[in-house]
Amino acid sequence: MKITDAKVFVGGPAKNYVTLKIMTDQGVYGLGDATLNNRETLPAAYLQDYLIPNLIGMDPRNSEDIWQFFYRGAYFRRGPIAMAAFGAIDMALWDIKGKLANMPLYQLFGGKSRDGALVYAHATGADLDDLMDSIAAYVALGYKAVRVQCGIPGMPTASYAVPDKPGTNNNYISDFSGIRPKVEIWNTDLYMRFMPGALAEIRARFGPDLKILHDVHHRLTPREAAEFAKAVEPVGLYWLEDPTPAEDQNALRMLRQHSTVPIAIGEVFNSIWDCNKLIEQELIDFIRVAVTYAGGITHVKRIVDLAGLHNVRTGFHGAPSHSPISMAAQHHLNAWAPNFGIQEYLVLGTPACDALFPSGHKMENGMVFVSEAPGLGVDFDEAEASKYTYSPGSHPVVRLEDGTIWDY
Numbered sequence: 001m002k003i004t005d006a007k008v009f010v011g012g013p014a015k016n017y018v019t020l021k022i023m024t025d026q027g028v029y030g031l032g033d034a035t036l037n038n039r040e041t042l043p044a045a046y047l048q049d050y051l052i053p054n055l056i057g058m059d060p061r062n063s064e065d066i067w068q069f070f071y072r073g074a075y076f077r078r079g080p081i082a083m084a085a086f087g088a089i090d091m092a093l094w095d096i097k098g099k100l101a102n103m104p105l106y107q108l109f110g111g112k113s114r115d116g117a118l119v120y121a122h123a124t125g126a127d128l129d130d131l132m133d134s135i136a137a138y139v140a141l142g143y144k145a146v147r148v149q150c151g152i153p154g155m156p157t158a159s160y161a162v163p164d165k166p167g168t169n170n171n172y173i174s175d176f177s178g179i180r181p182k183v184e185i186w187n188t189d190l191y192m193r194f195m196p197g198a199l200a201e202i203r204a205r206f207g208p209d210l211k212i213l214h215d216v217h218h219r220l221t222p223r224e225a226a227e228f229a230k231a232v233e234p235v236g237l238y239w240l241e242d243p244t245p246a247e248d249q250n251a252l253r254m255l256r257q258h259s260t261v262p263i264a265i266g267e268v269f270n271s272i273w274d275c276n277k278l279i280e281q282e283l284i285d286f287i288r289v290a291v292t293y294a295g296g297i298t299h300v301k302r303i304v305d306l307a308g309l310h311n312v313r314t315g316f317h318g319a320p321s322h323s324p325i326s327m328a329a330q331h332h333l334n335a336w337a338p339n340f341g342i343q344e345y346l347v348l349g350t351p352a353c354d355a356l357f358p359s360g361h362k363m364e365n366g367m368v369f370v371s372e373a374p375g376l377g378v379d380f381d382e383a384e385a386s387k388y389t390y391s392p393g394s395h396p397v398v399r400l401e402d403g404t405i406w407d408y
């Protein structure tokens with residue numbers, strides 16, 4: 001069996017999805033997602049200029065060897081661009097494998113460990129009242145877990161404080177906003193003073209059963225993060241996400257010594273080498289890698305297995321920049337993983353997105369139910385795709401009030 005051709009499409013409704021389609025001499029094709037949010041043309045170029053010319057003629061069933069060929073066979077490796085490109089190839093090869101076996105992918109991993117996978121959505125408010133309304137709307141839709149982000153009084157801008165209602169697109173990703181980023185101003189003192197009380201009010205209003213998550217977006221120092229974790233301890237968070245800059249695998253040690261708040265990190269990690277110490281030293285409770293830019297199913301499955309040895313559960317990244325293809329890959333891993341925790345999943349529910357990616361995965365009452373179709377269980381309509389073109393966007397850049405660059 002041979003790979004005969006592969007094509008890359010960039011574009012989509014309100015998002016620049018990067019979709020890979022791999023064709024074979026047996027008529028079976030596979031789909032992959034290489035969407036690196038706001039840098040979409042780069043994995044697309046890596047695929048087109050280097051990976052696809054090498055892929056043609058390979059046996060698509062050898063997904064492990066193909067992964068090793070592109071990763072270990074490269075001298076300069078890792079990083080989000082390369083790993084997103086390898087990830088898309090890997091997803092597509094698993095899709096082909098599932099279709100050849102006539103089985104949904106989760107069966108090839110070891111079958112189902114659960115019927116449905118718990119998900120969380122993003123509730124966001126310009127102020128606390130607005131946030132309460134946003135949370136209430138998600139609860140009314142049946143969500144059992146909600147990430148809560150709030151505008152901070154006195155802080156002129158905070159990227160995640162844009163009003164957001166269920167069913168709307170999440171504006172914190174600056175869709176098609178152009179190459180030059182907006183600048184946002186951050187003030188740690190104002191955040192530290194306001195947010196613990198706001199979280200306590202949310203708990204008081206929604207009661208003990210709602211799973212409340214909060215994302216700090218890497219903006220605290222290790223000491224500040226420890227202080228913040230202690231302050232929010234009584235709220236009973238499901239998790240505190242990205243409290244410290246992600247590059248420093250030692251940063252969570254101080255927080256761990258002072259607090260038992262569950263910690264989630266990893267949406268910007270690209271490989272097992274970014275999180276092996278965090279997992280082995282049991283400094284985290286949830287690992288947030290994404291199948292898209294952590295090298296596809298083959299590599300993420302290794303991270304999941306390492307995490308399982310250390311009682312770390314999964315909480316894969318699922319911001320709306322991931323296309324339904326990589327979300328499908330995650331739905332299959334979530335159905336199987338013995339150490340599954342939760343899945344970030346914002347159903348945008350736009351008819352245009354459903355038309356581009358017809359899928360059998362279903363969401364009901366805050367849970368995802370995986371498709372029983374062979375392979376990934378999601379398709380790609382090329383005629384629909386021809387309606388869209390690429391439009392650049394950029395994440396905001398964050399500065400402190402004195403001008404110092406800070407983490408977005």
Ligand code: GCO
Binds near residue numbers: 037215321
């Ligand atoms: C999350 C992320 C998003 C990011 C986005 C960047 O937890 O979903 O932190 O809020 O801002 O994925 O592309």
Ligand code: MG
Binds near residue numbers: 242
């Ligand atoms: Mg996050």
